[in-house]
Amino acid sequence: MTLIVTTLFLAFPPILFIMFIRKRRERSLRLPPGSLGIPFIGQSLTLLTKMRSNTADEWVRQRAEKYGPVSKLSLFGSPTVFIHGPAANKFTFTTDTSIISNQQTASIRTIMGERNLFELSSEDHRRVRSALVPFLKPESLKRYIGKMDTGIRNHLQMYWEGKDQVTVLPLMKTLTFDIICSSLFGLESGPKKEKLMNLFQEMMEGMWSVPINLPFTKYNKSLRDSTEVKNLVKQLVCEKRIDLELKGASSNQDLITSLLSVRNEDNKEILSEDEIVHNVVLIMVAGHDTSSVVITFIMRLLATNKTVYRAVLQEQEDVTKDKPSGELLTWDDLAKMKYTWRVAMEVLRMIPPVFGSFRKALKDIEYGGYLIPKGWQIFWATSMTHMDSNIFKEPTKFEPSRFENQASVPPYCYIPFGGGARVCPGNEFARIEILVAIHYLVTRYTWELCCSDDSYIRDPMPVPTQGLPVKLIPKKV
Numbered sequence: 001m002t003l004i005v006t007t008l009f010l011a012f013p014p015i016l017f018i019m020f021i022r023k024r025r026e027r028s029l030r031l032p033p034g035s036l037g038i039p040f041i042g043q044s045l046t047l048l049t050k051m052r053s054n055t056a057d058e059w060v061r062q063r064a065e066k067y068g069p070v071s072k073l074s075l076f077g078s079p080t081v082f083i084h085g086p087a088a089n090k091f092t093f094t095t096d097t098s099i100i101s102n103q104q105t106a107s108i109r110t111i112m113g114e115r116n117l118f119e120l121s122s123e124d125h126r127r128v129r130s131a132l133v134p135f136l137k138p139e140s141l142k143r144y145i146g147k148m149d150t151g152i153r154n155h156l157q158m159y160w161e162g163k164d165q166v167t168v169l170p171l172m173k174t175l176t177f178d179i180i181c182s183s184l185f186g187l188e189s190g191p192k193k194e195k196l197m198n199l200f201q202e203m204m205e206g207m208w209s210v211p212i213n214l215p216f217t218k219y220n221k222s223l224r225d226s227t228e229v230k231n232l233v234k235q236l237v238c239e240k241r242i243d244l245e246l247k248g249a250s251s252n253q254d255l256i257t258s259l260l261s262v263r264n265e266d267n268k269e270i271l272s273e274d275e276i277v278h279n280v281v282l283i284m285v286a287g288h289d290t291s292s293v294v295i296t297f298i299m300r301l302l303a304t305n306k307t308v309y310r311a312v313l314q315e316q317e318d319v320t321k322d323k324p325s326g327e328l329l330t331w332d333d334l335a336k337m338k339y340t341w342r343v344a345m346e347v348l349r350m351i352p353p354v355f356g357s358f359r360k361a362l363k364d365i366e367y368g369g370y371l372i373p374k375g376w377q378i379f380w381a382t383s384m385t386h387m388d389s390n391i392f393k394e395p396t397k398f399e400p401s402r403f404e405n406q407a408s409v410p411p412y413c414y415i416p417f418g419g420g421a422r423v424c425p426g427n428e429f430a431r432i433e434i435l436v437a438i439h440y441l442v443t444r445y446t447w448e449l450c451c452s453d454d455s456y457i458r459d460p461m462p463v464p465t466q467g468l469p470v471k472l473i474p475k476k477v
């Protein structure tokens with residue numbers, strides 16, 4: 001008895017002291033306003049429902065109005081701090097990746113593999129990213145424009161020629177997947193590519209699913225597909241290694257050989273095989289779902305806004321008017337497509353493929369007078385600056401001329417490709433691919449929407465509800 005009392009007595013001051021410290025810390029640094037909602041589920045279902053009815057932009061804006069610049073909520077199983085505005089974007093994008101790392105959902109992590117760039121932070125992120133980036137720079141991509149050009153012409157010939165009607169989105173997915181396979185992985189059309197694409201598309205089905213691993217769930221199916229996709233990629237990597245080591249292939253023949261060629265002083269590969277495979281899968285996902293959506297929405301716009309269509313067509317015809325027909329587009333031709341790119345930029349502003357994304361606080365962080373506790377998520381949303389009338393006048397108006405003077409757009413406001421250390425390394429690749437595709441589409445066809453409903457939802461990528469069926473009218477050439 002006395003022992004218990006004594007223990008309690010002795011333990012009491014330290015406990016009081018700890019409570020006092022906690023209180024003081026909480027008082028000096030409070031958690032942001034807002035509610036974490038129902039445990040585990042939080043506001044996830046609300047956000048997903050709003051995405052599906054395409055009112056998620058409105059939903060985040062209302063939260064911002066209600067709670068101010070910093071607020072808390074709970075998304076996909078983690079407590080989350082939502083911050084917005086140019087300063088918040090700068091903070092999210094430029095804080096060192098050892099303090100704020102990326103955070104993807106559990107499904108994405110397991111399906112793509114845990115060594116993909118999204119999952120890496122600090123030194124690992126820098127090492128893998130610096131191996132990946134050189135191949136995606138304009139200096140290297142310049143050599144691939146011809147390849148993309150041929151790929152797009154072949155695609156049109158195969159899937160568009162002779163058709164009265166096509167559904168744009170699924171075709172654009174096929175196109176962007178093929179372009180990535182041939183330009184980045186050196187994998188040309190054929191049975192191997194077909195197999196990879198089928199598996200890959202099935203794998204994508206479970207990408208945004210709830211990670212419940214039971215035999216009948218989408219997630220389980222996706223994991224099985226993902227294992228097969230990774231095995232195919234592994235084989236491809238093996239073949240490239242042989243090309244490189246035994247057949248004297250050039251180290252910048254494609255992205256995979258270029259990754260295999262990054263060596264340390266002892267001539268050892270600096271990326272592990274898993275790192276190569278997981279990042280190849282990441283690029284398949286990050287690179288084809290996004291640009292296919294952008295091309296689809298540009299086509300939707302060109303069908304409905306004749307002013308823009310005529311201006312784009314004019315520019316595209318001017319670009320090739322002195323070229324013999326059939327000649328491939330070049331880097332200089334693309335540089336002349338200034339108006340077309342502004343149209344694409346405006347589509348990316350109003351309908352950004354990436355709604356927003358998550359980071360994770362690796363330490364307690366102070367932001368805007370509030371505490372972001374270690375382990376919490378940080379959530380940023382593209383539309384918060386893209387649709388802010390203080391930044392973009394009349395934000396709901398389609399106005400490509402706002403990008404005539406790009407310097408007039410303040411930093412960290414136009415963020416379809418993110419920013420900072422994790423800015424999309426594929427943005428130049430996407431630009432080339434989009435411009436070449438639009439060139440051949442507008443110079444060969446006019447089209448009319450033929451869907452009863454041309455609205456779109458977020459899934460989480462924006463997708464036209466009916467996949468954008470269009471009536472095609474070929475031009476005489």
Ligand code: HEM
Pocket residue numbers: 102117118129136282283286287288290291294352353354357358415416417418419421422423424425426427429430
């Ligand atoms: C219009 C098309 C595209 C858009 C709108 C887009 C958008 C984005 C955004 C917003 C991020 C940053 C996500 C974050 O910070 O959480 C990102 C990252 C990334 N993107 Fe893209 N992307 C596009 C095309 C591509 C292409 C074509 C590729 C590959 C060739 C690619 C590869 C990547 C990779 C590897 C990352 C991760 C970078 C890192 O974490 O360091 N993207 N993309």
Ligand SMILES: *[C@@H]1O[C@H](CO)[C@@H](O)[C@H](O)[C@H]1NC(C)=O
Pocket residue numbers: 213214215216220223224
């Ligand atoms: C799918 O579910 C079954 C049964 O729970 C499990 O044995 C199997 O490992 C799962 N598949 C994968 C790829 O995780």
Ligand SMILES: *[C@@H]1O[C@H](CO)[C@@H](O)[C@H](O)[C@H]1NC(C)=O
Pocket residue numbers: 304305306307308398399400401
């Ligand atoms: C079409 O685009 C032009 C040029 O940006 C714009 O002024 C006009 O309002 C748009 N028309 C429609 C119907 O959106």
